[in-house]
Amino acid sequence: xxxxxxxxxxxxxxxxxxxxxxxxxxxxxxxxxxxxxxxxxxxxxxxxxxxxxxxxxxxxxxxxxxxxxxxxxxxxxxxxxxxxxxxxxxxxxxxxxxxxxxxxxxxxxxxxx
Amino acid sequence: xxxxxxxxxxxxxxxxxxxxxxxxxxxxxxxxxxxxxxxxxxxxxxxxxxxxxxxxxxxxxxxxxxxxxxxxxxxxxxxxxxxxxxxxxxxxxxxxxxxxxxxxxxxxxxxxxxxxxxxxxxxxxxxxxxxxxxxxxxxxxxxxxxxxxxxxxxxxxxxxxxxxxxxxxxxxxxxxxxxxxxxxxxxxxxxxxxxxxxxxxxxxxxxxxxxxxxxxxxxxxx
Numbered sequence: 001x002x003x004x005x006x007x008x009x010x011x012x013x014x015x016x017x018x019x020x021x022x023x024x025x026x027x028x029x030x031x032x033x034x035x036x037x038x039x040x041x042x043x044x045x046x047x048x049x050x051x052x053x054x055x056x057x058x059x060x061x062x063x064x065x066x067x068x069x070x071x072x073x074x075x076x077x078x079x080x081x082x083x084x085x086x087x088x089x090x091x092x093x094x095x096x097x098x099x100x101x102x103x104x105x106x107x108x109x110x111x112x113x
Numbered sequence: 114x115x116x117x118x119x120x121x122x123x124x125x126x127x128x129x130x131x132x133x134x135x136x137x138x139x140x141x142x143x144x145x146x147x148x149x150x151x152x153x154x155x156x157x158x159x160x161x162x163x164x165x166x167x168x169x170x171x172x173x174x175x176x177x178x179x180x181x182x183x184x185x186x187x188x189x190x191x192x193x194x195x196x197x198x199x200x201x202x203x204x205x206x207x208x209x210x211x212x213x214x215x216x217x218x219x220x221x222x223x224x225x226x227x228x229x230x231x232x233x234x235x236x237x238x239x240x241x242x243x244x245x246x247x248x249x250x251x252x253x254x255x256x257x258x259x260x261x262x263x264x265x266x267x268x269x270x271x272x273x274x275x276x277x278x279x280x281x282x283x284x285x286x287x288x289x290x291x292x293x294x295x296x297x298x299x300x301x302x303x304x305x306x307x308x309x310x311x312x313x314x315x316x317x318x319x320x321x322x323x324x325x326x327x328x329x330x331x332x333x334x335x
Contacts, residue, residue, distance in 0.1 A: 002208050002240045009126055020118055037127075038243050038269070066180060095301045105123040 003043040003063055006105070007051040013107060014057065021059035023112035028061040030109045035069035069102030130244055133212035137219070137247030140241060146224045147333040148215075148232060149326070150248035152270065155236035157256040157278045161313040164195055164217070164321075169323050171196040174228035174330060177219045181210050181235055198227065209240035212247045229330050242270040249333055250275040257281040257288050261295035263300050270301035278327060282312040 014026065033039050041064045048062040071082040073089035074096040080089065082102070090093055154160040162230060169178055176197040177326035181204055202220045204210065210218075213312035215232065224230055232248060233239040253274045255263055258281065264271040269328050271277065277299050279292070296308050307325060 002243070005207055005209075005211065006126060007128065013124065013126070013129065016293070017120060017124075019123060021118070023118065027117070027221075038239065081123055088264070105126045107124050109128065110120045111117065112120050113117050 003047040007047040026060045028111040030063045032108045034067045034108045036102045037105045071097040130173045134247040136243035145334045147330045148248040149250045152234045152241045159254045167195045177230040178225045183251045211244040215246040238267040238270045239280040252276045254278045257290045261291045264298035276307045279310045286316045
Protein backbone atom coordinates (compact mmCIF):
# COMPACT_ATOMS: atom_id res chain seq x y z
CA UNK A 1 0.00 0.00 0.00
CA UNK A 2 2.63 2.57 -0.88
CA UNK A 3 0.24 4.16 -3.37
CA UNK A 4 -0.76 6.70 -0.73
CA UNK A 5 2.83 7.88 -0.40
CA UNK A 6 3.23 7.92 -4.18
CA UNK A 7 0.14 10.13 -4.58
CA UNK A 8 1.62 12.48 -2.02
CA UNK A 9 4.87 12.59 -4.01
CA UNK A 10 2.89 13.31 -7.21
CA UNK A 11 1.06 16.20 -5.57
CA UNK A 12 4.39 17.72 -4.53
CA UNK A 13 5.79 17.28 -8.05
CA UNK A 14 2.64 18.90 -9.50
CA UNK A 15 3.03 21.88 -7.18
CA UNK A 16 6.53 22.38 -8.53
CA UNK A 17 5.61 21.92 -12.18
CA UNK A 18 2.61 24.28 -12.02
CA UNK A 19 4.66 26.94 -10.28
CA UNK A 20 7.39 26.63 -12.88
CA UNK A 21 4.84 26.89 -15.71
CA UNK A 22 3.03 29.75 -13.95
CA UNK A 23 -0.29 27.89 -13.96
CA UNK A 24 -2.94 27.80 -11.23
CA UNK A 25 -4.29 24.28 -11.15
CA UNK A 26 -5.06 21.21 -13.23
CA UNK A 27 -8.11 19.62 -14.78
CA UNK A 28 -6.38 16.36 -15.43
CA UNK A 29 -3.16 14.49 -14.81
CA UNK A 30 -2.09 11.55 -16.96
CA UNK A 31 0.07 8.89 -15.30
CA UNK A 32 1.91 6.07 -17.01
CA UNK A 33 2.22 3.05 -14.75
CA UNK A 34 4.54 0.20 -15.66
CA UNK A 35 3.20 -3.31 -15.17
CA UNK A 36 6.39 -4.18 -13.27
CA UNK A 37 6.45 -1.06 -11.12
CA UNK A 38 4.56 -2.74 -8.31
CA UNK A 39 1.98 0.01 -8.40
CA UNK A 40 -1.68 -1.00 -8.49
CA UNK A 41 -3.87 1.27 -10.64
CA UNK A 42 -7.02 0.87 -8.53
CA UNK A 43 -5.12 1.64 -5.32
CA UNK A 44 -3.71 4.72 -7.03
CA UNK A 45 -7.22 5.86 -7.91
CA UNK A 46 -8.46 5.41 -4.34
CA UNK A 47 -5.37 7.06 -2.88
CA UNK A 48 -5.66 9.99 -5.27
CA UNK A 49 -9.16 10.75 -3.97
CA UNK A 50 -7.96 10.56 -0.36
CA UNK A 51 -4.80 12.63 -0.87
CA UNK A 52 -6.44 15.40 -2.91
CA UNK A 53 -9.60 15.74 -0.81
CA UNK A 54 -10.13 19.35 0.26
CA UNK A 55 -7.04 20.51 -1.66
CA UNK A 56 -6.80 22.46 -4.90
CA UNK A 57 -6.50 19.14 -6.75
CA UNK A 58 -9.83 17.86 -5.43
CA UNK A 59 -11.40 18.11 -8.90
CA UNK A 60 -8.29 17.07 -10.84
CA UNK A 61 -9.06 13.93 -12.80
CA UNK A 62 -6.49 11.13 -12.59
CA UNK A 63 -6.07 9.22 -15.85
CA UNK A 64 -3.95 6.08 -15.83
CA UNK A 65 -2.26 4.47 -18.82
CA UNK A 66 -0.63 1.09 -18.26
CA UNK A 67 2.77 0.34 -19.83
CA UNK A 68 3.43 -3.37 -20.55
CA UNK A 69 6.31 -4.94 -18.65
CA UNK A 70 8.64 -6.47 -21.21
CA UNK A 71 11.56 -8.69 -20.24
CA UNK A 72 14.43 -9.79 -22.46
CA UNK A 73 16.06 -13.19 -22.15
CA UNK A 74 19.77 -12.75 -21.45
CA UNK A 75 20.51 -16.15 -23.03
CA UNK A 76 18.62 -16.08 -26.33
CA UNK A 77 17.42 -12.50 -26.65
CA UNK A 78 13.72 -13.38 -26.88
CA UNK A 79 11.38 -10.72 -25.49
CA UNK A 80 8.24 -11.55 -23.55
CA UNK A 81 5.62 -9.99 -21.33
CA UNK A 82 6.97 -10.62 -17.85
CA UNK A 83 3.62 -11.07 -16.09
CA UNK A 84 2.50 -13.90 -18.39
CA UNK A 85 5.76 -15.81 -18.89
CA UNK A 86 6.16 -16.86 -15.23
CA UNK A 87 9.71 -15.43 -15.15
CA UNK A 88 10.94 -18.00 -17.65
CA UNK A 89 11.86 -17.40 -21.28
CA UNK A 90 9.04 -18.89 -23.40
CA UNK A 91 11.55 -19.79 -26.13
CA UNK A 92 14.57 -21.34 -24.38
CA UNK A 93 13.34 -21.75 -20.79
CA UNK A 94 16.09 -19.62 -19.26
CA UNK A 95 15.32 -17.78 -16.02
CA UNK A 96 17.85 -15.04 -16.75
CA UNK A 97 15.39 -12.34 -17.72
CA UNK A 98 16.04 -8.63 -17.47
CA UNK A 99 13.20 -6.12 -17.54
CA UNK A 100 13.52 -3.64 -20.40
CA UNK A 101 10.31 -1.69 -19.91
CA UNK A 102 7.42 -1.22 -17.52
CA UNK A 103 9.34 -0.78 -14.27
CA UNK A 104 8.70 2.91 -13.92
CA UNK A 105 5.85 5.27 -13.16
CA UNK A 106 5.86 8.67 -14.80
CA UNK A 107 3.72 11.77 -14.98
CA UNK A 108 3.02 11.89 -18.72
CA UNK A 109 1.17 15.17 -18.89
CA UNK A 110 -0.84 17.68 -16.95
CA UNK A 111 -3.80 19.59 -18.36
CA UNK A 112 -3.22 22.87 -16.55
CA UNK A 113 -5.10 26.14 -16.26
CA UNK B 114 -9.51 30.55 -24.10
CA UNK B 115 -5.78 29.88 -24.25
CA UNK B 116 -5.84 29.63 -20.50
CA UNK B 117 -5.78 25.84 -20.71
CA UNK B 118 -2.55 24.16 -21.57
CA UNK B 119 -1.36 20.58 -21.68
CA UNK B 120 2.08 20.33 -20.10
CA UNK B 121 4.09 17.38 -21.38
CA UNK B 122 5.91 16.30 -18.26
CA UNK B 123 7.40 12.82 -18.79
CA UNK B 124 8.88 12.86 -15.32
CA UNK B 125 9.50 9.71 -13.33
CA UNK B 126 8.07 9.49 -9.84
CA UNK B 127 10.69 6.97 -8.71
CA UNK B 128 13.49 9.04 -10.21
CA UNK B 129 12.96 11.63 -7.52
CA UNK B 130 13.53 9.04 -4.82
CA UNK B 131 16.52 7.54 -6.63
CA UNK B 132 18.12 10.97 -6.85
CA UNK B 133 17.54 11.66 -3.15
CA UNK B 134 18.95 8.24 -2.30
CA UNK B 135 22.13 8.87 -4.31
CA UNK B 136 22.64 12.21 -2.55
CA UNK B 137 22.19 10.66 0.87
CA UNK B 138 24.58 7.81 0.02
CA UNK B 139 27.21 10.31 -1.11
CA UNK B 140 26.86 12.39 2.05
CA UNK B 141 27.11 9.36 4.30
CA UNK B 142 30.20 8.22 2.42
CA UNK B 143 31.82 11.60 3.06
CA UNK B 144 30.94 11.33 6.76
CA UNK B 145 32.29 7.80 6.93
CA UNK B 146 28.95 6.35 8.01
CA UNK B 147 28.02 2.93 6.62
CA UNK B 148 24.24 2.55 6.38
CA UNK B 149 22.86 -0.98 6.15
CA UNK B 150 19.24 -1.38 5.10
CA UNK B 151 17.98 -4.53 6.81
CA UNK B 152 14.83 -6.05 5.39
CA UNK B 153 12.77 -9.17 6.04
CA UNK B 154 9.28 -10.50 6.47
CA UNK B 155 7.80 -10.23 9.97
CA UNK B 156 8.97 -12.93 12.35
CA UNK B 157 12.16 -13.88 10.52
CA UNK B 158 14.34 -13.09 13.55
CA UNK B 159 15.62 -9.76 12.31
CA UNK B 160 15.67 -8.18 15.77
CA UNK B 161 17.47 -11.14 17.42
CA UNK B 162 20.03 -11.10 14.60
CA UNK B 163 20.45 -7.39 15.14
CA UNK B 164 20.93 -7.77 18.91
CA UNK B 165 23.60 -10.48 18.49
CA UNK B 166 25.33 -8.33 15.87
CA UNK B 167 25.51 -5.33 18.19
CA UNK B 168 26.87 -7.48 21.03
CA UNK B 169 29.60 -8.86 18.77
CA UNK B 170 30.70 -5.62 17.15
CA UNK B 171 30.05 -2.92 19.76
CA UNK B 172 33.66 -2.90 20.99
CA UNK B 173 35.07 -2.49 17.47
CA UNK B 174 32.79 0.20 16.07
CA UNK B 175 30.17 2.76 17.06
CA UNK B 176 26.76 1.41 16.05
CA UNK B 177 23.43 3.14 15.63
CA UNK B 178 20.05 1.56 14.95
CA UNK B 179 17.05 3.18 13.32
CA UNK B 180 13.96 1.10 14.00
CA UNK B 181 11.24 1.54 11.42
CA UNK B 182 9.39 -1.70 11.84
CA UNK B 183 5.78 -0.79 12.64
CA UNK B 184 5.28 -3.96 14.65
CA UNK B 185 8.73 -4.05 16.19
CA UNK B 186 8.82 -5.69 19.59
CA UNK B 187 12.12 -4.12 20.44
CA UNK B 188 12.03 -0.49 21.40
CA UNK B 189 14.86 1.97 21.20
CA UNK B 190 15.67 1.47 24.89
CA UNK B 191 16.35 -2.26 24.53
CA UNK B 192 18.80 -1.57 21.71
CA UNK B 193 20.46 1.15 23.75
CA UNK B 194 20.95 -1.29 26.62
CA UNK B 195 23.01 -3.38 24.21
CA UNK B 196 25.37 -0.46 23.74
CA UNK B 197 24.10 1.05 20.50
CA UNK B 198 22.52 4.39 19.85
CA UNK B 199 18.92 3.92 18.80
CA UNK B 200 15.96 5.81 17.43
CA UNK B 201 12.42 4.73 16.66
CA UNK B 202 11.16 6.09 13.36
CA UNK B 203 7.47 6.63 12.86
CA UNK B 204 6.42 5.62 9.40
CA UNK B 205 2.84 6.64 10.06
CA UNK B 206 1.60 3.22 8.99
CA UNK B 207 3.56 3.34 5.76
CA UNK B 208 4.72 0.05 4.32
CA UNK B 209 8.28 1.10 3.58
CA UNK B 210 10.88 3.82 4.04
CA UNK B 211 11.94 6.01 1.15
CA UNK B 212 15.09 8.11 0.84
CA UNK B 213 13.46 11.25 2.21
CA UNK B 214 12.15 9.48 5.33
CA UNK B 215 15.57 7.90 5.83
CA UNK B 216 17.22 11.31 5.58
CA UNK B 217 14.82 12.77 8.14
CA UNK B 218 15.64 9.88 10.44
CA UNK B 219 19.38 10.33 9.92
CA UNK B 220 19.14 14.06 10.61
CA UNK B 221 17.08 13.63 13.77
CA UNK B 222 19.30 10.81 14.89
CA UNK B 223 22.62 12.59 14.44
CA UNK B 224 25.07 10.09 12.97
CA UNK B 225 28.23 12.02 13.87
CA UNK B 226 30.89 9.65 15.09
CA UNK B 227 28.97 6.50 14.16
CA UNK B 228 30.67 3.89 11.95
CA UNK B 229 27.68 1.68 11.26
CA UNK B 230 24.00 2.56 11.17
CA UNK B 231 21.51 -0.25 10.71
CA UNK B 232 18.13 0.72 9.36
CA UNK B 233 15.58 -1.86 10.40
CA UNK B 234 13.10 -1.47 7.57
CA UNK B 235 9.41 -2.37 7.79
CA UNK B 236 8.83 -6.15 7.89
CA UNK B 237 7.58 -6.65 4.36
CA UNK B 238 9.15 -8.21 1.26
CA UNK B 239 7.43 -6.08 -1.35
CA UNK B 240 7.44 -2.34 -0.78
CA UNK B 241 10.85 -1.86 0.91
CA UNK B 242 12.50 -3.48 -2.12
CA UNK B 243 11.05 -0.85 -4.43
CA UNK B 244 12.48 2.20 -2.73
CA UNK B 245 16.17 2.95 -2.53
CA UNK B 246 16.72 4.29 0.99
CA UNK B 247 20.19 5.66 0.28
CA UNK B 248 21.79 2.80 2.20
CA UNK B 249 25.32 1.64 1.40
CA UNK B 250 24.12 -1.95 1.06
CA UNK B 251 20.94 -3.99 1.41
CA UNK B 252 20.64 -7.06 3.59
CA UNK B 253 17.73 -9.37 4.22
CA UNK B 254 16.90 -12.05 6.73
CA UNK B 255 15.06 -15.08 5.39
CA UNK B 256 14.14 -17.74 7.92
CA UNK B 257 14.00 -21.48 7.31
CA UNK B 258 10.25 -21.86 8.09
CA UNK B 259 9.45 -19.38 5.30
CA UNK B 260 10.64 -21.87 2.69
CA UNK B 261 13.42 -22.02 0.10
CA UNK B 262 11.13 -20.79 -2.69
CA UNK B 263 10.78 -17.25 -1.28
CA UNK B 264 13.18 -15.85 -3.93
CA UNK B 265 10.79 -17.07 -6.61
CA UNK B 266 7.82 -15.40 -4.97
CA UNK B 267 9.50 -12.08 -4.19
CA UNK B 268 11.97 -11.66 -7.05
CA UNK B 269 12.54 -7.92 -6.60
CA UNK B 270 13.53 -8.21 -2.94
CA UNK B 271 16.21 -10.75 -3.77
CA UNK B 272 17.44 -8.83 -6.78
CA UNK B 273 18.24 -5.76 -4.66
CA UNK B 274 19.89 -7.60 -1.75
CA UNK B 275 23.67 -7.78 -1.42
CA UNK B 276 23.55 -10.32 1.37
CA UNK B 277 20.87 -12.84 2.35
CA UNK B 278 21.02 -14.30 5.86
CA UNK B 279 19.17 -17.61 6.07
CA UNK B 280 18.19 -17.64 9.74
CA UNK B 281 16.89 -20.31 12.15
CA UNK B 282 19.21 -23.01 10.84
CA UNK B 283 18.59 -24.93 14.10
CA UNK B 284 15.11 -25.94 12.93
CA UNK B 285 16.27 -27.08 9.47
CA UNK B 286 15.67 -30.81 10.22
CA UNK B 287 11.97 -30.11 10.80
CA UNK B 288 11.27 -28.29 7.57
CA UNK B 289 11.39 -29.15 3.88
CA UNK B 290 13.95 -26.45 3.33
CA UNK B 291 16.49 -27.14 0.58
CA UNK B 292 19.54 -24.92 1.12
CA UNK B 293 21.06 -25.64 -2.30
CA UNK B 294 17.76 -24.77 -4.02
CA UNK B 295 17.51 -21.62 -1.93
CA UNK B 296 20.99 -20.50 -3.02
CA UNK B 297 20.19 -21.35 -6.63
CA UNK B 298 16.97 -19.30 -6.52
CA UNK B 299 18.68 -16.33 -4.84
CA UNK B 300 21.43 -16.35 -7.48
CA UNK B 301 18.85 -16.54 -10.25
CA UNK B 302 17.55 -13.16 -9.09
CA UNK B 303 20.96 -11.77 -8.19
CA UNK B 304 24.14 -13.65 -9.13
CA UNK B 305 26.24 -11.35 -6.91
CA UNK B 306 24.30 -11.88 -3.67
CA UNK B 307 26.12 -13.50 -0.75
CA UNK B 308 24.08 -16.17 1.05
CA UNK B 309 25.03 -16.90 4.67
CA UNK B 310 23.19 -19.62 6.65
CA UNK B 311 22.97 -18.49 10.28
CA UNK B 312 21.23 -19.13 13.56
CA UNK B 313 21.00 -15.99 15.68
CA UNK B 314 19.92 -18.14 18.64
CA UNK B 315 22.76 -20.68 18.65
CA UNK B 316 25.39 -18.49 16.99
CA UNK B 317 25.88 -20.80 14.00
CA UNK B 318 27.31 -18.97 10.99
CA UNK B 319 27.25 -15.63 12.81
CA UNK B 320 31.03 -15.16 12.58
CA UNK B 321 30.81 -15.26 8.80
CA UNK B 322 28.12 -12.57 8.91
CA UNK B 323 30.13 -10.38 11.30
CA UNK B 324 33.14 -10.72 8.99
CA UNK B 325 31.04 -9.64 6.02
CA UNK B 326 29.94 -6.54 7.94
CA UNK B 327 33.47 -5.78 9.21
CA UNK B 328 34.80 -5.93 5.64
CA UNK B 329 31.99 -3.74 4.33
CA UNK B 330 32.44 -1.06 6.99
CA UNK B 331 36.23 -1.06 6.51
CA UNK B 332 35.88 -0.75 2.72
CA UNK B 333 33.36 2.09 3.06
CA UNK B 334 35.78 4.06 5.20
CA UNK B 335 38.83 3.20 3.14
